[in-house]
Amino acid sequence: MSAVATPARQASGGINTKLVNRIVIYGLLALFALFYLMPLFVMLVTSFKTMDEIQNGNMLALPKAPTFDPWLKAWGETCVGLTCAGIKGYFWNSIKMVVPAVLISTMLGALNGYVLTKWRFRGATLVFGLMLFACFIPFQSVLLPMATILGSVGRFGVTLQNSVGTSFGLGNSTVNLVFVHVVYGIGFTTLFFRNYYEAFPTELIKAAQVDGASFFQIFRRIMLPNSMPIFVVTVIYQFTNIWNDFLFASAYAGTGDAMPMTVALNNVVNTSTGVVEYNVNMAAAMIAALPTLIVYVVAGRYFVRGLMAGAVKG
Amino acid sequence: MSKSERPSRLFRNLNAKVASIPMILTALVVFVGGTAWTVLYSFTNSKLLPRLNFVGLDQYYRLWATPRWLISIENLLIYGVISLVFSLVIGFILAALLDQKIRFEDTFRTIFLYPFALSFIVTGLVWQWLLNPDFGIQGVIRNLGWTSFAFDPLYNSSIVIYGISIAALWQGTGLIMCLMLAGLRGIDEDIWKAARVDGIPMWKTYLFIIIPMMRPVFITTLVIIASGIVKVYDLVVAQTSGGPGIASEVPAKYVYDYMFFAQNLGQGFAASTMMLLSVMIVIVPWAYLEFGGRKRV
Numbered sequence: 222m223s224a225v226a227t228p229a230r231q232a233s234g235g236i237n238t239k240l241v242n243r244i245v246i247y248g249l250l251a252l253f254a255l256f257y258l259m260p261l262f263v264m265l266v267t268s269f270k271t272m273d274e275i276q277n278g279n280m281l282a283l284p285k286a287p288t289f290d291p292w293l294k295a296w297g298e299t300c301v302g303l304t305c306a307g308i309k310g311y312f313w314n315s316i317k318m319v320v321p322a323v324l325i326s327t328m329l330g331a332l333n334g335y336v337l338t339k340w341r342f343r344g345a346t347l348v349f350g351l352m353l354f355a356c357f358i359p360f361q362s363v364l365l366p367m368a369t370i371l372g373s374v375g376r377f378g379v380t381l382q383n384s385v386g387t388s389f390g391l392g393n394s395t396v397n398l399v400f401v402h403v404v405y406g407i408g409f410t411t412l413f414f415r416n417y418y419e420a421f422p423t424e425l426i427k428a429a430q431v432d433g434a435s436f437f438q439i440f441r442r443i444m445l446p447n448s449m450p451i452f453v454v455t456v457i458y459q460f461t462n463i464w465n466d467f468l469f470a471s472a473y474a475g476t477g478d479a480m481p482m483t484v485a486l487n488n489v490v491n492t493s494t495g496v497v498e499y500n501v502n503m504a505a506a507m508i509a510a511l512p513t514l515i516v517y518v519v520a521g522r523y524f525v526r527g528l529m530a531g532a533v534k535g
Numbered sequence: 536m537s538k539s540e541r542p543s544r545l546f547r548n549l550n551a552k553v554a555s556i557p558m559i560l561t562a563l564v565v566f567v568g569g570t571a572w573t574v575l576y577s578f579t580n581s582k583l584l585p586r587l588n589f590v591g592l593d594q595y596y597r598l599w600a601t602p603r604w605l606i607s608i609e610n611l612l613i614y615g616v617i618s619l620v621f622s623l624v625i626g627f628i629l630a631a632l633l634d635q636k637i638r639f640e641d642t643f644r645t646i647f648l649y650p651f652a653l654s655f656i657v658t659g660l661v662w663q664w665l666l667n668p669d670f671g672i673q674g675v676i677r678n679l680g681w682t683s684f685a686f687d688p689l690y691n692s693s694i695v696i697y698g699i700s701i702a703a704l705w706q707g708t709g710l711i712m713c714l715m716l717a718g719l720r721g722i723d724e725d726i727w728k729a730a731r732v733d734g735i736p737m738w739k740t741y742l743f744i745i746i747p748m749m750r751p752v753f754i755t756t757l758v759i760i761a762s763g764i765v766k767v768y769d770l771v772v773a774q775t776s777g778g779p780g781i782a783s784e785v786p787a788k789y790v791y792d793y794m795f796f797a798q799n800l801g802q803g804f805a806a807s808t809m810m811l812l813s814v815m816i817v818i819v820p821w822a823y824l825e826f827g828g829r830k831r832v
Contacts, residue, residue: 246632246635246637247637249628249632250632250633250637250643253629253632253647254643254646254647256705257646257647257649257650257705257709258646259665260650260658260661260662260665260705261649263661263664263665264661264664267664275670276670279674279675279678280665280670280671280672280674280675281675329557329558332554332558333555333558335554336551336554336555336558337555340551342551342552342555348555348558348559348562350822351559351562351563351566351567352558352562353818353822354562354566354567354818354822355561355562355565355566356762357758357762357814357818358566358570358811358814359765359766359787359807359810359811359814360766361787361790361791361794361803361806361807361810362569362570362573362574362807362808362810362811363565363566363569363570363573364790364791364794364807365572365573365585365794365800365803365804366565366568366569366572366573367565367569369585370565404561404565407557407558407561408566411558435550436550436551436554437550437554461651461652464654465653465654465655465656465657466654467654467655467656467768467769467772467773468768468769468787468791472791472795483654483656483769486654486656486657486660487656487660487772487773490660490663490773491772491773491776499664499670502660502664503661503664506657506660506661509654509656509657510652510653510654510657513652513653513654514649514652514653516652517648517649517651517652518645518649521645521648521649521652522641525644525648525713
């Protein structure tokens with residue numbers, strides 16, 4: 222920002238204005254930072270306090286006698302619905318669901334992006350348009366049709382079970398959710414990969430074709446190894462979205478043991494009877510938020526870099 | 536492309552076509568098919584199960600006569616305008632601040648963006664706690680001495696939607712900031728230098744030169760915000776459960792409740808079709824501008 226030769230008009234009071242500018246800038250940033258950090262601070266601080274301290278004390282004060290009890294209680298004892306075994310089971314449910322969903326939807330997105338940009342065929346634009354549509358439609362429009370589809374898949378699973386001895390998990394709530402998230406994730410993952418591959422030099426592909434490489438060989442040997450940045454962006458984005466999802470979780474796995482973390486958390490906090498244990502609630506919320514927070518803190522800069530590199534073309 | 540003697544066009548790029556089957560199938564069956572199915576059944580009077588009893592626009596007449604739906608729409612409009620305006624303004628200001636070649640840029644960016652990694656459920660719960668009249672912000676300020684300070688939007692029917700908006704802004708502005716920052720970084724250094732040499736004050740540079748140059752970024756951001764606004768659901772469920780009473784109802788919640796709890800599928804379908812319409816009105820023109828016409832795949 223410093224220019225070697227400042228025009229005469231700006232020479233007067235040059236250093237002072239710059240200093241004032243800097244103070245204003247950092248001041249504003251600090252103010253905003255406070256606003257953004259306050260909720261996290263309150264969440265953490267509350268989760269380490271005893272109920273006495275919460276009821277008699279100041280929300281913003283640090284805990285006088287910090288205790289891990291609320292965390293242990295949230296993990297292992299608090300009640301979700303009628304079962305009082307904490308949220309650990311539901312945490313594991315979420316993991317079981319998220320990992321396959323993220324991996325499958327990302328791979329499919331890569332494949333789709335590759336097909337859409339490097340292999341021209343009639344209707345490719347239309348298909349891309351449909352993928353775009355998929356990114357933005359309110360999911361409420363397809364909630365029930367999807368439920369019907371899942372019902373049929375479930376019945377098919379039962380038939381398989383009776384005839385072959387195994388249902389391959391079809392009809393199982395967790396499998397259902399994985400399926401749903403893959404389907405709904407394809408829109409975004411395809412968009413990300415398509416934008417990324419669009420900028421990929423086609424000459425490489427042509428050269429490989431001349432050398433006799435096949436469709437999948439090109440994909441495996443050329444496209445994938447060079448897709449690291451967009452992979453990271455997509456995985457982070459999908460992980461965050463799927464882990465944090467509530468709508469599908471409550472619609473398709475909203476009751477019983479297969480509940481994912483988000484639904485369990487809402488149950489813990491919003492349907493408690495008697496004394497509301499704010500500290501346990503906050504601890505539970507922290508536990509629910511930790512995976513995505515950790516992913517974000519560790520890999521956030523790659524996510525941002527990927528965004529800037531054009532995952533969402535402006 | 537080399538001229539090869541292929542038997543028919545159908546088999547050209549067969550691998551590619553086969554690989555694209557999951558994508559096409561999903562798009563057609565689930566998205567197009569599902570949406571069409573929902574729209575179709577919105578013209579029926581399905582209750583617990585979908586039935587093909589056509590009743591024309593009945594569900595829609597009922598919908599627009601239901602107070603709860605009207606409140607939902609009103610809330611959505613207020614929430615939408617606040618979200619849009621403040622997201623863009625705050626996002627841009629933060630991006631402009633971060634663009635000033637400051638130290639700790641990474642730290643600040645992490646701080647502004649981390650709420651985005653949280654679930655709406657977590658956000659709703661935290662802000663429910665923060666806006667708690669006894670222990671939250673109101674309590675803290677009162678303890679400091681201002682005993683008549685009142686700040687409990689979540690218990691006040693007329694301003695509860697603002698309480699929800701604050702939480703949403705806290706969560707969403709980080710992403711907008713990132714997009715704006717990407718846009719700002721794409722502006723040539725020379726433009727800044729030229730403006731400085733011409734003696735144009737900073738604020739004018741931003742307002743009249745930089746922002747118009749960032750039009751594509753603004754449009755993309757607008758679309759992202761708009762599509763998020765219509766879908767607001769988790770936040771309301773976690774923060775207020777639609778309350779007090781029905782004061783913070785939103786269309787997405789209306790759809791869900793009628794489909795799954797009130798056993799009135801027809802109403803749910805009609806409401807979700809209205810949601811779909813509103814999204815289409817924003818998306819279709821944008822998609823055409825962005826991807827149709829000049830860019831041929």
